[in-house]
Amino acid sequence: MIRIAGVSKTFSVKDNKVEALKNVSLDIAKGDIYGIIGMSGAGKSTLVRCLNFLERPTEGTVYVEGQDLSTLDAKQLRQLRKHVAMIFQNFNLLMQRTVLDNVCFPMEIAGVDKKTAREKAREFLKVVELSDKEKAYPAQLSGGQKQRVAIARALAMNPTILLCDEATSALDPTTTKSILALLKDINEKYGITIVIITHSMEVVQEICTHVAIIDAGELAENGTVADVFASPKSRAAKKLVFQGDQKVAIMKSRRCIRIVFTKNSSFEPVIANMVLECRASVNILMADTQDIGGIATGQMILQLPEENQTADKMIAYLREKNLTVEELKDYVE
Numbered sequence: 001m002i003r004i005a006g007v008s009k010t011f012s013v014k015d016n017k018v019e020a021l022k023n024v025s026l027d028i029a030k031g032d033i034y035g036i037i038g039m040s041g042a043g044k045s046t047l048v049r050c051l052n053f054l055e056r057p058t059e060g061t062v063y064v065e066g067q068d069l070s071t072l073d074a075k076q077l078r079q080l081r082k083h084v085a086m087i088f089q090n091f092n093l094l095m096q097r098t099v100l101d102n103v104c105f106p107m108e109i110a111g112v113d114k115k116t117a118r119e120k121a122r123e124f125l126k127v128v129e130l131s132d133k134e135k136a137y138p139a140q141l142s143g144g145q146k147q148r149v150a151i152a153r154a155l156a157m158n159p160t161i162l163l164c165d166e167a168t169s170a171l172d173p174t175t176t177k178s179i180l181a182l183l184k185d186i187n188e189k190y191g192i193t194i195v196i197i198t199h200s201m202e203v204v205q206e207i208c209t210h211v212a213i214i215d216a217g218e219l220a221e222n223g224t225v226a227d228v229f230a231s232p233k234s235r236a237a238k239k240l241v242f243q244g245d246q247k248v249a250i251m252k253s254r255r256c257i258r259i260v261f262t263k264n265s266s267f268e269p270v271i272a273n274m275v276l277e278c279r280a281s282v283n284i285l286m287a288d289t290q291d292i293g294g295i296a297t298g299q300m301i302l303q304l305p306e307e308n309q310t311a312d313k314m315i316a317y318l319r320e321k322n323l324t325v326e327e328l329k330d331y332v333e
């Protein structure tokens with residue numbers, strides 16, 4: 001659906017050059033919900049704006065449904081953008097227009113007659129569960145409702161791709177969950193490919209099938225969410241997976257490991273048995289369970305005994321039990 005091939009983007013501001021993207025390559029397949037995650041200023045928005053040529057790459061090529069965007073003229077690009085919808089953190093609604101008229105707006109611009117536009121708008125307001133608000137103005141709506149209007153407006157153009165730029169960043173956790181659930185429904189119902197820019201690993205874990213981690217303009221890592229979560233390789237990915245863990249400082253003194261449990265892991269009390277077998281104790285620094293793509297996935301960070309031989313024995317024991325075990329050496333600096 002989308003191929004990003006060796007894309008770089010450099011902004012020139014007075015005498016300064018900002019390399020916002022450096023040689024990024026990524027394939028997004030039809031029906032994926034692809035998360036693009038990274039710290040502030042990493043280049044996420046620039047990357048997504050390159051997907052509909054709101055920003056032209058300095059180098060590299062972007063293909064959407066096989067079309068090289070650099071070969072399209074202005075009219076063809078406008079045509080393409082009708083199928084590549086975008087929603088934003090600040091909703092971008094027209095404040096002087098009712099909810100219904102907001103949803104009708106892009107259809108009117110595209111020359112759809114008023115009656116057809118209204119019918120379609122009502123259909124999509126139903127999908128986002130806002131039929132009762134069609135006469136309201138944006139100022140009378142909550143943040144979550146405003147984002148639902150923006151989603152209905154995007155859907156009315158029959159997009160094949162929906163780009164979401166921090167679409168839930170301004171919303172509280174409960175509203176965020178409901179908007180993410182709506183996006184997932186839309187992905188399943190209409191087969192729309194969704195690209196989500198976010199700072200939050202929780203958003204990625206909640207709905208994304210795939211994730212790309214952008215670090216200082218470079219693609220640090222990408223893959224399925226389950227794979228990146230189970231064995232993050234890059235430093236940027238590790239930082240995101242362990243986000244919120246306050247115990248990192250304690251990890252400096254000794255060898256630490258991270259164990260990942262999935263539905264395939266055995267139900268035997270593996271840590272207790274390991275302690276009995278190796279006759280040494282461990283500290284549990286962190287343990288939690290998360291829902292990743294509908295599968296309960298647990299992670300645990302253990303601080304191993306100081307003696308290397310015993311620590312090695314413990315790691316071997318866990319691997320024998322087919323658990324994913326990773327030493328956190330490079331994270332513990």
Ligand SMILES: Nc1ncnc2c1ncn2[C@@H]1O[C@H](COP(=O)(O)OP(=O)(O)OP(=O)(O)O)[C@@H](O)[C@H]1O
Nearest residue numbers: 011013018020038039040041042043044045046047
């Ligand atoms: N139009 C522009 N002109 C100059 N520099 C820009 C422009 N747009 C982005 N940049 C710079 O490019 C870098 C990447 O910015 P970008 O907005 O893509 O990051 P981001 O990961 O989306 O950040 P955030 O999460 O804070 O929105 C930053 O250093 C930013 O200052």
